[in-house]
Amino acid sequence: MRGVHGRWLHVRLPGAAAEFIPLAPETLAETIGGGGLAGRILLDLCPPGADPLGPDNPLVLASSPFAGTGITTASKIAVAARSPQTGMIGDSLSSSWLALALKGSGADAIAITGRCGEWSVLVIDRGAARLEPGCDLLGLDPAETSAALRSRLGNGFRVAAIGVAGERGVRYAAIANDGRLAGRTGTGAVMGSKRLKAIAIRGDALPPVADRAGLAAAARGLTRRSLGPETAKYRELGTAANLAFFNRIGILPSRNFADGSFSGAEAISGERLFADRHAARHACAACTIGCEHHYRFRAASGHDAAVRLEYETLFALGSLCGVDDPDAILRAAAACDRFGMDAISAGGTIAWAMECRQRGVDLTPFGGPAPDFGDAAAMLALLEEIGERRALGALLGEGSRVAAETVGQGSGAWAMHVKGLELPGYHPRKLRAMALGLAVAARGACHNRSSAYEADLSDALSPAAAADAVAAAAIAAEDQAALLDSLTLCKFLRHAFDDLPGEAAVLYRLVTGLDVSRDDLLRAAAGAVLDRRRFNQRMGWTRDLDTLPPRLLDGDPLDPATLDLLVAAYYRGRGIPETGIA
Amino acid sequence: MWTLHPGVIRVNPSAKIASATAPSLDLAYPSAMTSPNPPAAPTVTVECFGVPRMLAGAAVPCAGDTLAEIARDLGRHAPALLGTVVDPAAGWLLPGYVFVIDSAFTRDPGATIHPGCAVLLVASAAGG
Numbered sequence: 001m002r003g004v005h006g007r008w009l010h011v012r013l014p015g016a017a018a019e020f021i022p023l024a025p026e027t028l029a030e031t032i033g034g035g036g037l038a039g040r041i042l043l044d045l046c047p048p049g050a051d052p053l054g055p056d057n058p059l060v061l062a063s064s065p066f067a068g069t070g071i072t073t074a075s076k077i078a079v080a081a082r083s084p085q086t087g088m089i090g091d092s093l094s095s096s097w098l099a100l101a102l103k104g105s106g107a108d109a110i111a112i113t114g115r116c117g118e119w120s121v122l123v124i125d126r127g128a129a130r131l132e133p134g135c136d137l138l139g140l141d142p143a144e145t146s147a148a149l150r151s152r153l154g155n156g157f158r159v160a161a162i163g164v165a166g167e168r169g170v171r172y173a174a175i176a177n178d179g180r181l182a183g184r185t186g187t188g189a190v191m192g193s194k195r196l197k198a199i200a201i202r203g204d205a206l207p208p209v210a211d212r213a214g215l216a217a218a219a220r221g222l223t224r225r226s227l228g229p230e231t232a233k234y235r236e237l238g239t240a241a242n243l244a245f246f247n248r249i250g251i252l253p254s255r256n257f258a259d260g261s262f263s264g265a266e267a268i269s270g271e272r273l274f275a276d277r278h279a280a281r282h283a284c285a286a287c288t289i290g291c292e293h294h295y296r297f298r299a300a301s302g303h304d305a306a307v308r309l310e311y312e313t314l315f316a317l318g319s320l321c322g323v324d325d326p327d328a329i330l331r332a333a334a335a336c337d338r339f340g341m342d343a344i345s346a347g348g349t350i351a352w353a354m355e356c357r358q359r360g361v362d363l364t365p366f367g368g369p370a371p372d373f374g375d376a377a378a379m380l381a382l383l384e385e386i387g388e389r390r391a392l393g394a395l396l397g398e399g400s401r402v403a404a405e406t407v408g409q410g411s412g413a414w415a416m417h418v419k420g421l422e423l424p425g426y427h428p429r430k431l432r433a434m435a436l437g438l439a440v441a442a443r444g445a446c447h448n449r450s451s452a453y454e455a456d457l458s459d460a461l462s463p464a465a466a467a468d469a470v471a472a473a474a475i476a477a478e479d480q481a482a483l484l485d486s487l488t489l490c491k492f493l494r495h496a497f498d499d500l501p502g503e504a505a506v507l508y509r510l511v512t513g514l515d516v517s518r519d520d521l522l523r524a525a526a527g528a529v530l531d532r533r534r535f536n537q538r539m540g541w542t543r544d545l546d547t548l549p550p551r552l553l554d555g556d557p558l559d560p561a562t563l564d565l566l567v568a569a570y571y572r573g574r575g576i577p578e579t580g581i582a
Numbered sequence: 583m584w585t586l587h588p589g590v591i592r593v594n595p596s597a598k599i600a601s602a603t604a605p606s607l608d609l610a611y612p613s614a615m616t617s618p619n620p621p622a623a624p625t626v627t628v629e630c631f632g633v634p635r636m637l638a639g640a641a642v643p644c645a646g647d648t649l650a651e652i653a654r655d656l657g658r659h660a661p662a663l664l665g666t667v668v669d670p671a672a673g674w675l676l677p678g679y680v681f682v683i684d685s686a687f688t689r690d691p692g693a694t695i696h697p698g699c700a701v702l703l704v705a706s707a708a709g710g
Binding site for chain 2: 228229230231232233234236237238239241242244245248249270271274275291310311312426447451453454457458459491492494495
């Protein structure tokens, strides 16, 4: 099999003893690569009941056959571990040059187990692992950490780093690389629990592909299509374009999902931000779309600054918290990047605290008073407290599920999470397939693992569709996301394909030489979804976890019985028993 | 005028950034509203989002009994959409864009329009 190394690297801490483990071609074909491969390695390596913040929890970073081949957007790493936020599978992807260094390291994936005695940096130099001291890097943000390490080690190294949030165990801390975050489910806290401030990788041993000329031609064609109208939204305005439209159709979560529209939406719309504040547009490593838009804001210091802003950050730190001040939202986005933490969970947990105040639940005994909805200054102060895990931030750094369990007083009723992961920016009231997708997603409420909103926001699904049709749409969306995550292709590229699995199979054959069909890839994608569910079962999943927060099941229009029918239809569609996979 | 990146249409990207910050771009009052040739009998106002909104403004009044007629009229009254959102030859939406009529997403040119219905124009790539 070409396009891969056929082995992964197991690094055992504290000594950084490293061993290459062979990867059978069947395993690679079954999992495709990327998210599928990371999930399989995690499934094989993580013992049942492993403490997410303990030494036994593996931290897996995987590349894919497509990475480093010139296929646009494919330079992504997939990260997997047992999530300290959900207790279930934690997995995340981010695009960066690190993916190319990882692919060039001589291994298709790296899995780290154990824990360092002192804060350290794991250096993997062309496949050889060693530890370097990391204490001097504590307190630095991810960008500063990366710059310091590249200065120390040399420019050939690419760095994944955690910020202060990861050092201090914020359960939704992220792993940052090249300014992008593997953000959801707290893999940064797992890295911090291993006392790894950073992972620096250098490698240039890219494996040869099966058909270089054929692949180059196919990759050029895909690049051309990546510049077409199907991706114009992302290239021109970025994901912030969602906000005004979502507000118009009533699916913009605001004030902790109490509403689906926001009176301040115009002030923070993507179109308005672009007109007033656009500073620059960037692309991830090896990407021709270039969806990353940066916006100007006035920093607390009084200086002008600019920060990357995505829709999910915009909604979570904006409408969800009732904040309509663009400067405050951009400062908050910068704070999340600086501390290295997931903006969706940070905003979702703060919104829970704001609702506590609204409902008269006093959080002062838990570290400090909660702010009112719309109090931008207090939101910014809370983000600092969360990042440093002090005052009320110590509680909110646990996420909304644990915070609500700690506080009690009925506050679980407005903790907007699934399996402990805060909901993304799609109000599911009007989105039946998305509601189901969020309920059953293995990593919790996630728009990237279940992009079922696509069925709702199209003519593919009638509002009167039966439960089995809704389930089929949710399954198809979940499988498509798993396919893209395993190929490590950007989801923004999906509409550039006429037949994603069919065309991806052609690319896969050109890269690997394996005679893989579109159906083979679809089976592998579905297998990756089932691997995640198997992992969750091992960690204590029960059917009642495949649900939505009570607020969304109040009969307007979803109620518990209706969701139950949808979830049952999902299991039928997947061909798995309700009690779990045998 | 706000322009698109190369790949969609041929423009100087640096000009785009400069013009994007110019005060002449007013999202609330689209150029089509002040067009010298407003439709004689507008039946609906097309609400634009994302790229269409940056090019044509937030709302464009259009006349037509079907979506095909609305799309053609849209091109007439918001020419900035031609070649980027509306195919000038076909008079219909380019791939990547979709109408929403009274909450239903559609690219059916034959879909009928009744006065007063809500017609939205948005990228078909939902979410992100």
